[in-house]
Amino acid sequence: EITVGVLAVQGDVREHLAALVSLGAEAVPVRRPAEVAAVDGLVIPGGESTVMDKLVRAFELREPLVRRIAEGLPVYGSCAGMIMLADRIADGRPDQQTLGGLDITVRRNAFGRQVDSFETELDYAWSDPEALAPAGPVHAVFIRAPWVEQAGPDVEVLARVGHGPAAGRIVAVRQGNLMATSFHPEVGADRRIHAEFVSIVREHRLQQSAARQSPERE
Numbered sequence: 001e002i003t004v005g006v007l008a009v010q011g012d013v014r015e016h017l018a019a020l021v022s023l024g025a026e027a028v029p030v031r032r033p034a035e036v037a038a039v040d041g042l043v044i045p046g047g048e049s050t051v052m053d054k055l056v057r058a059f060e061l062r063e064p065l066v067r068r069i070a071e072g073l074p075v076y077g078s079c080a081g082m083i084m085l086a087d088r089i090a091d092g093r094p095d096q097q098t099l100g101g102l103d104i105t106v107r108r109n110a111f112g113r114q115v116d117s118f119e120t121e122l123d124y125a126w127s128d129p130e131a132l133a134p135a136g137p138v139h140a141v142f143i144r145a146p147w148v149e150q151a152g153p154d155v156e157v158l159a160r161v162g163h164g165p166a167a168g169r170i171v172a173v174r175q176g177n178l179m180a181t182s183f184h185p186e187v188g189a190d191r192r193i194h195a196e197f198v199s200i201v202r203e204h205r206l207q208q209s210a211a212r213q214s215p216e217r218e
């Protein structure tokens with residue numbers, strides 16, 4: 001079975017662990033460099049990206065995380081986690097670093113300060129629409145959320161806000177093994193977003209064991 005870590009320096013760690021367990025994955029909090037090495041996939045939860053960035057550096061997690069992302073580790077970032085995975089922050093503060101990996105520019109607290117949070121229904125580009133789309137749109141909860149202001153050519157857009165002042169804004173993306181949403185799927189009972197990520201992790205694990213069993217010959 002796969003082991004999925006949840007970066008546990010700050011933010012809503014517990015809810016993600018529970019969601020992963022409900023899908024049959026082994027789920028473990030990740031706080032130490034050695035724990036980064038031991039997971040098949042990683043969730044970076046919502047929270048506060050400036051704090052998360054500082055703690056990731058203080059706990060010496062930044063370098064092992066950046067390395068594993070570059071090696072193809074599947075990572076799912078929600079909200080602050082999306083910011084951590086973004087290559088660029090619009091109007092970013094010079095002292096805030098991200099791990100990067102996703103060729104996107106995010107805007108923090110993009111939906112406005114007067115409305116701290118809102119909820120809406122989203123159409124989502126499921127990888128297996130026959131299995132997941134019939135359950136209807138995603139009820140998405142946004143809490144001081146970022147949006148994706150710009151996405152590079154290799155980034156797949158999975159969801160956009162459907163209506164209202166933010167209509168058309170990109171709020172879910174995937175690039176290779178990296179997936180990110182502006183919203184918080186861990187707060188409701190719908191586990192389809194986590195299921196999407198768990199299937200990316202399982203797929204990647206299978207590919208890796210296949211590669212180990214038949215090493216390339218020169």
Ligand code: GLN
Binds near residue numbers: 047050080081108143
């Ligand atoms: N506004 C937060 C940040 O910039 C993200 C909020 C969240 O994760 N719920 O990091």
